[in-house]
Amino acid sequence: MIFYFSATGNTQWIAQRIASSTQDHLVSIVEASNAPTHYELKEGERLGFIFPIHGWRVPTLVRHFIEHLDINSKGHFTYAVCTCGDDIGLALDNFMPIHVDSAYSLRMPNTYVGLPFMDVDPKELQILKKSQTEQRLHVIMEEIYDKKKDIFRLDRGRFASLKTHIIGGFFEKYLISDKPFHVDATKCVKCGICANVCPVGDILGGFGKMPEWQHTGECLTCFNCYHHCPHHAIEFGNRTKNKGQYYFK
Numbered sequence: 001m002i003f004y005f006s007a008t009g010n011t012q013w014i015a016q017r018i019a020s021s022t023q024d025h026l027v028s029i030v031e032a033s034n035a036p037t038h039y040e041l042k043e044g045e046r047l048g049f050i051f052p053i054h055g056w057r058v059p060t061l062v063r064h065f066i067e068h069l070d071i072n073s074k075g076h077f078t079y080a081v082c083t084c085g086d087d088i089g090l091a092l093d094n095f096m097p098i099h100v101d102s103a104y105s106l107r108m109p110n111t112y113v114g115l116p117f118m119d120v121d122p123k124e125l126q127i128l129k130k131s132q133t134e135q136r137l138h139v140i141m142e143e144i145y146d147k148k149k150d151i152f153r154l155d156r157g158r159f160a161s162l163k164t165h166i167i168g169g170f171f172e173k174y175l176i177s178d179k180p181f182h183v184d185a186t187k188c189v190k191c192g193i194c195a196n197v198c199p200v201g202d203i204l205g206g207f208g209k210m211p212e213w214q215h216t217g218e219c220l221t222c223f224n225c226y227h228h229c230p231h232h233a234i235e236f237g238n239r240t241k242n243k244g245q246y247y248f249k
């Protein structure tokens with residue numbers, strides 16, 4: 001069984017590739033969080049968690065899901081695969097609520113645009129990251145298929161502890177918020193796409209309606225709404241002015 005979360009599609013692509021190689025069942029963490037269920041694994045079955053890195057940590061949505069997971073399993077092989085734009089710090093060392101036998105990180109195009117110095121990757125870098133990940137994925141899929149234990153291929157990067165514990169803490173506390181989102185009414189055509197793609201239903205909207213963020217604390221700042229707007233009408237404070245858009249196609 002594979003539990004996965006993906007906002008802009010990078011991780012969904014990886015999860016689908018791994019599921020098709022192992023023939024394991026894919027379960028969306030967002031959907032499973034809305035309908036808590038008891039899961040039974042067959043003896044020795046693979047148990048995978050696949051998700052993006054947010055602020056050098058495992059996203060809170062994923063952490064809470066794992067912490068409350070009601071699962072029966074015996075002798076299973078547990079692994080984690082995360083995607084990131086550059087590096088993951090100590091996310092999988094210190095913020096994974098379950099013991100994993102093996103873990104991997106894979107670089108994919110960056111989706112975080114919420115700070116002044118951060119933008120989407122140039123097209124050439126997006127292509128390079130995807131093709132390098134595609135190559136690494138073949139090896140990883142074999143290792144997961146064979147249930148190889150004690151393999152930790154992680155891009156922890158420099159200053160890993162500082163990033164995860166100090167900057168990551170600040171990020172989680174102060175930067176995960178939907179309050180800065182606003183819409184340029186002269187560009188918005190009320191198509192409803194932003195509301196439809198929000199993984200946590202944080203946007204009140206739909207066809208014919210101007211989107212409104214609900215400020216309920218649910219927003220993950222995944223930027224899926226921003227990246228999918230066909231008219232680039234969504235801004236995050238003044239931090240996204242003239243920045244690019246990206247989602248996995």
Ligand SMILES: Cc1cc2nc3c(=O)[nH]c(=O)nc-3n(C[C@H](O)[C@H](O)[C@H](O)COP(=O)(O)O)c2cc1C
Nearest residue numbers: 006007008009010011052055056084085086087111
């Ligand atoms: C809120 C947020 C925080 C992020 N933090 C990191 C990070 O700490 N390190 C990193 O390398 N990439 C970071 N990224 C980039 C994503 O991890 C990366 O683009 C990922 O592949 C997106 O996956 P998805 O398309 O499945 O949502 C962040 C992206 C978002 C939206």
Ligand code: SF4
Nearest residue numbers: 188189191192194229
């Ligand atoms: S996706 Fe863009 S154009 Fe469509 S409703 Fe949302 S803000 Fe408006």
Ligand code: SF4
Nearest residue numbers: 198219220222223225
């Ligand atoms: S409101 Fe936008 S940034 Fe927040 S969770 Fe929804 S899609 Fe992601």
